[in-house]
Amino acid sequence: MNEHTLSRRLERVAARVPVGARLADIGSDHAYLPVALLRRGLIEAAVAGEIALTAFAAAGRTVRESGFEQQIEVRLADGLDAIDASDEVSAVSLCGMGGETIRDILDSGLSRLSGRERLILQPNGGEPELRQWLMENGFRILHEELLRENRFDYEIIVAERSGPVAYSPEELYFGPLHLQSRSPAFIDKWQRALARKRRTLEGLARARGAVPEQTISDLSLQIRWITELLG
Structure with missing residues (x-):
């Protein structure tokens, strides 16, 4: 996988980022997702946030080598601290972390969000806990997807703030939209x-x-x- 060829998992995440978005990719690792989206002309600009020094350096290298230093800013920061109001972020992606970790990042950095962003989340486990947080904070789940790659099941959850929303315990456990579609995966x-x-x-x-x-x-x-x- 690289900025030219994303994994199947990240391709499905990329498909849920709105065209023309200003993206904050938190835990960006090598910044493959924002670079790929910008290379395809699908986003306007991006912030690639990383807390780990090694990943921060790798992301910076990917951005420099792609020539997108003016459009993608790589920041060393903890979670949503990578976002500033002046970024006018319209989409936030958090991928490849446990659902509880994504929940905690969103919870501690909630004040950094305007409430108008689309959240594109790809948890590795802990989906019920993440859905619980989304419900409690007024985020409605707009899309759920599941794919199997390298013998692992990956879920993608897309949500936007909508005001009060209520899901049953079973919907939190399985996913409200998964229960409707019941895909083969x-x-x-x-x-x-x-x-x-x-x-x-x-x-x-x-x-x-x-x-x-x-x-x-x-x-x-x-x-x-x-x-x-x-x-």
């Missing part, structure tokens, strides 16, 4: 998950005395939800 994911969770529950049942009852109860509920979904 979605069904495949939960078939695999069901087998794993059943094996885990069997193991916990054998060690019941050493495992909190709430853990077993939560896992049993998830298994029931998945079974009903697939049934």
